[in-house]
Amino acid sequence: MRSHWGWGVEADAPDAAAQRKLARTLKEQLGWDSLLPTEAVAVEDLTLPEPKVALPATLATLASVDVRDRAQHTYGRSYRDVARAHAGRFDHPPDAVVRPTSQAEVANVLDWASEVDVAVIPYGGGSSVCGGVEPDVGTPGRGVISLDMEALAGLIDLEVTDRAARFAAGTYGPAVNDALRPHGLTLRHFPQSFEFSTVGGWVATRAGGHFATGPTHIDDFVESITMETPAGAWESRRLPGSGAGPSPDRLVMGSEGVLGVICEAWLRVQPRPTFRASASVGFETLDAGVRAVRALAQSGLSPANCRLLDPVEALLAGAAASGATGAVLIVGFEGADHALGEVLSRALELCGDHGGDVSPGAMSVREGSGEPARSGAEEAWRSSFLRAPYQRDALVGLGVVVETFETACLWSRFEATDAAIRASIRNAMDQAGLEGIVSMRVTHAYPDGVAPYYTVMARPTPAHGQPVGVNDRIARWDAVKEASMEAITTERATATHHHAVGRDHRSAYDRQRPPLFAEALRAVKSRLDPSGIMNPGVLIDAG
């Protein structure tokens, strides 16, 4: 059963014993004592506000007002979401969770909602980390429904000649892969949230897969989209490329549920990789590692993996060689057509030019076997990457403030941007009374720039005395997050590289987009969503 407060399924959630073990590790590594495991408030103990709206008889069978269902759809999975849900704080649950089973039913729900002015929040897997699915629509008393797309799921069509597949929007990541595997194909789009996020959510947020270069963003794979809006539906023409004016798909990608409901998408798929080669490379300093990543990104080699971990991140992930204190780069290639050993050798030469050191055993090449090739450091990083969301829940249960955020900037601005972000976080943590660690990894690299991804793990400073409640911890985190957004804006980096804007990144996004573009987007919204029912508060306000 899906957790009503944390990541994934209840059965995989860390129990009290796992939390105690984690508390011991934190004591050993960071000297943090008195961290006590706490349990999430159980569904049976929740009291939610009464639903404010009821669906008409024609739609009532699609709706649920079950407490677990409403609680589960109250939040995404950011730190502030998980912390509030863990504490049983569900201030703005949706009045109902509605699950249409066809595009026609989506249209009927939007017609009804427009007529009675009920806000509609499209909901995929609910893995948003920027307040994208939270039914806090800013107008007290307004009815809100969460439109869960899970019943509109599955592979609808496959065109092997075109190497494209049509999926219903509510299809979760593993189901996408399961449907393509028998055909020897894959979408090869793997966000960390893959298991609990959907095709519609990926398209709506312009999700980023975990490959560092080459096709990895959902944008790269979208061939055509079908969207139902309050003003009607559209389906773009399937084309490999087109110069016919602005692209309708580009308007939908990243629209975050404010224009309409994505119902289907044709996605470009590809043969499953069988050739893989990877290595981990140590660098004495982060700067040297950054220079190597830039060389790789500008070399045309296009590594699938090119993940640079700063020294703190490398230690935390267990990816640093024993005794090493520098940065670690995981670099890897994969494909379905040709051997990659020589490509890896050239990549390692480039790393060597910048002081990179490949230790024996840190390199692995499999040609044509299809078996994943992973070095020890890569394996350590990978398992900690996949387990991280559950670990985060355990930390929340211990009262730790733990969150990630990301951005992207030009190479020429990276050093200054990274320094400004780190300084602003440190300063804000001091002022908010938080102590802890800040780490960074490079998740995506481009010829012209780079996407750094930060993790903050902190606890209220003991000098501040009294035990700190959940609202206080969230308020302290909010201050740090605001400072990071301010630094990102000042440095002219982006409000988000792949986590989307939602409600939480509005202040930075509003300052990033050109004002005339904001007006144009508002005009589009008012044409497609004249009553302003679609996800109010996210991305852009109705005109």
Ligand SMILES: Cc1cc2nc3c(=O)[nH]c(=O)nc-3n(C[C@H](O)[C@H](O)[C@H](O)COP(=O)(O)OP(=O)(O)OC[C@H]3O[C@@H](n4cnc5c(N)ncnc54)[C@H](O)[C@@H]3O)c2cc1C
């Ligand atoms: C642990 C963790 C790891 C993550 N890792 C990554 C990562 O590697 N890369 C990445 O890009 N993101 C990542 N995210 C963020 C999140 O998973 C992505 O934003 C994802 O694309 C959201 O998909 P979803 O199906 O869960 O959408 P939801 O969270 O349900 O919705 C997200 C937004 O899309 C809208 N939406 C959803 N479905 C539709 C639809 N059918 N039509 C219109 N609008 C819709 C919602 O209204 C909302 O605004 C991570 C989140 C977590 C918690």
